[in-house]
Amino acid sequence: MTDRRPKIVGFCCEKHGADAAVLAARSGKHIDASVRLVQVPCTGRIDGIHLLSALEEGADAVFVLGCLEKNCYYDTGSIEGRKRVGYVKQVLAEAGIEKERVEMFNAASTNAWAFPEAAAKMVEVAKRLGPIGGGEK
Amino acid sequence: MKAMVQVVLCRCCIEVSKLLDMERLQKVASESNNVVSTVAVDAVCDGRNLAPVMAEAKLKEVDRAVVLACHKKDISPAVVKAYRRAGVNEYLVEFVNIREEVVLPHMGDHESAQKKAETKLRAAISRAVLLSPLEKLTEQMATRNVVIIGAGVAGQAAASEAARTGAHTILLEKTGRSLKAPGVILPHSQVVGAKGYGGNFTLRIRAGEKSEDLGAAAVVVATGGGWTSLRGPLAKAVKDAMPLYRFYEVLLSGSPPNGPVVIVDTPDPVGKTVRVQDYAWDETLETVIELKKKHPDTLVTVVFQEMRAFGLSELAYKEAADIGVRFVRYDRNGSPKVDPKQPNTLTVKDLSLGEVLSIRFGTLVFASIPPNEDNKLLADALRISMTADGGTRRGSIQRWPVTTPKPGVFVCGSALFPKSKAEAKVEGQAAGAMAGAFVMRGVVEYGGVVAEVTQDKCSACLTCVRTCPYEAPFIGTASKAEIRIQACQGCGMCVGICPSKAIELRNYTDEQIMTETRTLLGGDF
Ligand SMILES: Cc1cc2nc3c(=O)[nH]c(=O)nc-3n(C[C@H](O)[C@H](O)[C@H](O)COP(=O)(O)OP(=O)(O)OC[C@H]3O[C@@H](n4cnc5c(N)ncnc54)[C@H](O)[C@@H]3O)c2cc1C
Numbered sequence: 202m203t204d205r206r207p208k209i210v211g212f213c214c215e216k217h218g219a220d221a222a223v224l225a226a227r228s229g230k231h232i233d234a235s236v237r238l239v240q241v242p243c244t245g246r247i248d249g250i251h252l253l254s255a256l257e258e259g260a261d262a263v264f265v266l267g268c269l270e271k272n273c274y275y276d277t278g279s280i281e282g283r284k285r286v287g288y289v290k291q292v293l294a295e296a297g298i299e300k301e302r303v304e305m306f307n308a309a310s311t312n313a314w315a316f317p318e319a320a321a322k323m324v325e326v327a328k329r330l331g332p333i334g335g336g337e338k
Numbered sequence: 339m340k341a342m343v344q345v346v347l348c349r350c351c352i353e354v355s356k357l358l359d360m361e362r363l364q365k366v367a368s369e370s371n372n373v374v375s376t377v378a379v380d381a382v383c384d385g386r387n388l389a390p391v392m393a394e395a396k397l398k399e400v401d402r403a404v405v406l407a408c409h410k411k412d413i414s415p416a417v418v419k420a421y422r423r424a425g426v427n428e429y430l431v432e433f434v435n436i437r438e439e440v441v442l443p444h445m446g447d448h449e450s451a452q453k454k455a456e457t458k459l460r461a462a463i464s465r466a467v468l469l470s471p472l473e474k475l476t477e478q479m480a481t482r483n484v485v486i487i488g489a490g491v492a493g494q495a496a497a498s499e500a501a502r503t504g505a506h507t508i509l510l511e512k513t514g515r516s517l518k519a520p521g522v523i524l525p526h527s528q529v530v531g532a533k534g535y536g537g538n539f540t541l542r543i544r545a546g547e548k549s550e551d552l553g554a555a556a557v558v559v560a561t562g563g564g565w566t567s568l569r570g571p572l573a574k575a576v577k578d579a580m581p582l583y584r585f586y587e588v589l590l591s592g593s594p595p596n597g598p599v600v601i602v603d604t605p606d607p608v609g610k611t612v613r614v615q616d617y618a619w620d621e622t623l624e625t626v627i628e629l630k631k632k633h634p635d636t637l638v639t640v641v642f643q644e645m646r647a648f649g650l651s652e653l654a655y656k657e658a659a660d661i662g663v664r665f666v667r668y669d670r671n672g673s674p675k676v677d678p679k680q681p682n683t684l685t686v687k688d689l690s691l692g693e694v695l696s697i698r699f700g701t702l703v704f705a706s707i708p709p710n711e712d713n714k715l716l717a718d719a720l721r722i723s724m725t726a727d728g729g730t731r732r733g734s735i736q737r738w739p740v741t742t743p744k745p746g747v748f749v750c751g752s753a754l755f756p757k758s759k760a761e762a763k764v765e766g767q768a769a770g771a772m773a774g775a776f777v778m779r780g781v782v783e784y785g786g787v788v789a790e791v792t793q794d795k796c797s798a799c800l801t802c803v804r805t806c807p808y809e810a811p812f813i814g815t816a817s818k819a820e821i822r823i824q825a826c827q828g829c830g831m832c833v834g835i836c837p838s839k840a841i842e843l844r845n846y847t848d849e850q851i852m853t854e855t856r857t858l859l860g861g862d863f
């Protein structure tokens with residue numbers, strides 16, 4: 202059980218989110234290999250169902266990585282993204298699941314540390330909480 | 339029809355570090371359903387290596403591709419172009435950034451890196467299979483007009499620069515000030531409304547008593563700051579207070595300042611109307627040093643909330659303090675006041691000392707100036723956003739500094755926030771050049787990844803209309819939502835928010851996103 206590698210999915214936007222992840226890699230930052238990214242054009246595209254179904258499919262934690270709110274490529278996209286994350290947190294809380302399993306992060310494409318920090322935080326959460334409901338998924 | 343996928347593996351990205359096992363990746367690819375061709379190339383970024391890949395693509399009649407290489411932004415233009423020539427639709431080429439998502443961050447962890455790479459490959463194939471071919475369309479721009487609102491330093495610079503690109507410039511100036519600029523100059527005119535999207539706007543103009551419509555391919559906002567309206571309690575209490583630049587002019591003219599000088603950041607210390615600008619501090623420091631050098635006996639006090647001297651200007655801060663300029667920091671709880679009955683004494687609570695000071699002055703100067711009140715009218719007319727402190731808001735820095743979030747609308751000079759003439763001019767030139775280049779393309783490109791409404795599901799709730807930052811959705815003649823695709827930027831914000839799930843973003847449907855996620859999670863971790 203202790204060795205179990207957590208499963209973490211991050212949804213990142215193609216703009217600042219993806220660029221921040223690329224910059225982190227180019228700056229030599231180490232990321233836990235259990236973190237895997239899915240790209241969407243903008244975090245405003247994220248729907249609660251994407252996050253919930255990822256948790257249902259076995260992710261221990263899910264996060265969204267978008268542009269800084271005042272510097273979003275699509276103006277208000279990452280603000281919308283944050284709202285969807287908030288909505289999912291509420292759904293989880295109602296279902297008795299820890300709402301820290303879902304988180305929103307913002308990054309500028311010049312932030313080499315934003316993505317590694319987000320990833321590390323989610324790995325910590327996933328390790329601390331273990332699989333949802335304590336199961337073996 | 340069965341999808342025919344070609345998988346391209348870039349050796350340079352995958353193998354160079356010896357972290358990943360190329361043969362195993364090739365095996366995963368060739369064993370996947372729908373994959374009809376797997377090729378490894380030395381470096382996809384070298385165009386010469388693409389020719390054999392495309393020959394194979396044609397031979398195997400592939401209709402889509404998954405490319406494992408590095409950052410999509412860096413390699414996609416060349417790869418997509420090659421595929422287009424080989425008859426593969428550009429929206430069917432899927433990129434996996436194996437270098438920056440797997441190789442670089444997982445150095446030294448061979449096993450997990452390999453698992454992750456294989457899973458990412460499978461997920462990309464699962465996504466590629468579901469993609470649909472899309473087209474980019476074009477619409478002619480009706481005019482080559484760059485309409486510049488405001489004919490100050492920035493506006494005039496924008497006009498000259500836009501004219502150089504061959505665009506037709508029209509300068510709208512609210513006042514009747516005389517000026518020299520290329521193109522048409524409309525004095526006493528203002529924009530009161532706007533329709534359309536970048537490339538084809540129709541502006542509603544009020545010129546003098548008349549109102550008329552004006553076609554514009556691009557718009558440059560250059561309305562400046564609210565110089566004429568020094569507002570706020572301090573400006574009201576001290577009739578002869580002046581902005582920093584005016585004071586600087588007085589100083590340069592050689593006449594000694596009238597009594598002790600106090601420079602306060604803003605005429606409205608507790609209000610929200612003024613942003614304390616970075617620029618103002620550099621110039622404030624420059625001014626006080628000059629002042630002290632010319633008139634060493636003058637008492638000089640700078641009263642501020644936050645000193646943000648840029649870079650080496652920090653040294654000027656030190657220099658000013660050394661030659662006897664007094665700096666007083668305050669916060670909102672002890673902001674500076676002038677009793678109108680005693681219009682030459684400023685009281686302020688010094689944050690560092692914790693005591694209330696009474697500072698007598700002969701000259702009161704403001705370092706920052708209010709934003710132009712017209713910003714609000716223009717923001718409403720053009721439907722662009724504003725900053726919390728009343729300036730015009732720029733778009734994301736990835737759209738470049740003189741843009742607004744709205745394609746085709748540019749902004750420069752003090753309309754953004756107060757700045758020096760020199761900076762306003764450079765920004766004006768940049769905005770003019772960008773607007774000119776934009777209209778000289780002559781066509782609006784649109785389509786590709788855009789939103790689409792299934793009208794049967796739409797309940798005409800207007801949520802999408804309110805959410806979209808680009809005004810692409812509207813309620814059409816069928817009383818259902820429609821997307822004006824020329825305006826749609828493909829962000830997908832309307833999709834997630836539609837309560838009836840009536841909108842889809844092409845190639846980012848729920849099914850496509852969730853299939854990719856599922857495959858990612860299904861693989862080894
Ligand atoms: C008294 C004073 C002295 C200054 N001296 C200096 C100096 O010595 N050195 C320096 O570097 N900077 C100086 N500045 C600052 C400098 O003028 C500005 O930073 C610079 O002019 C900004 O350029 P701009 O084109 O953005 O705005 P502005 O030059 O202010 O031009 C804006 C123009 O837009 C017009 N306008 C406004 N609203 C509308 C509307 N709704 N529709 C149509 N037109 C509109 C205005 O009438 C104006 O002509 C001074 C400012 C003041 C107030």
Ligand code: SF4
Pocket residue numbers: 791795796797798799800801802803811818819835836837838839840841
């Ligand atoms: S949000 Fe959905 S239901 Fe509402 S108007 Fe738009 S498409 Fe129709």
Ligand code: SF4
Pocket residue numbers: 788789805806807808809810811821825826827828829830831832833843
């Ligand atoms: S995808 Fe974005 S730009 Fe297009 S209509 Fe929806 S919200 Fe507007």
